[in-house]
Amino acid sequence: MKTSVTEEKKTKLTALFEVDDRELFSRMEQKALLQLSDHVSVKGYRPGKVPLEVLRNHIDARIVQEKTLELVAEEMLGKFIAERNINVISSHFHL
Numbered sequence: 709m710k711t712s713v714t715e716e717k718k719t720k721l722t723a724l725f726e727v728d729d730r731e732l733f734s735r736m737e738q739k740a741l742l743q744l745s746d747h748v749s750v751k752g753y754r755p756g757k758v759p760l761e762v763l764r765n766h767i768d769a770r771i772v773q774e775k776t777l778e779l780v781a782e783e784m785l786g787k788f789i790a791e792r793n794i795n796v797i798s799s800h801f802h803l
Contacts, residue, residue: 711788721794725784732780740775741767 710726727733741760750758750766764772789796 709784723788727780727784733776736779737772737776739779740772744775
């Protein structure tokens, strides 16, 4: 992971993460699918019980990708904050 940090003000940081970790993306994609499964209705399956492979065919790939990137960003931001012992008042990220 590459991290670029810009201190815009004494109380504001901008961090840019470049992540190339296939295992992390795979884990977060599965987590995204599980989270999305509660909101998808597939005939023959109870909500939240749809197998991941079946679920992939019923959810737009862009939605899965967006949710996966959101989860990766949250994970990276959490690690960054913990490693640098930063006190956070609020945070937001752009994908």
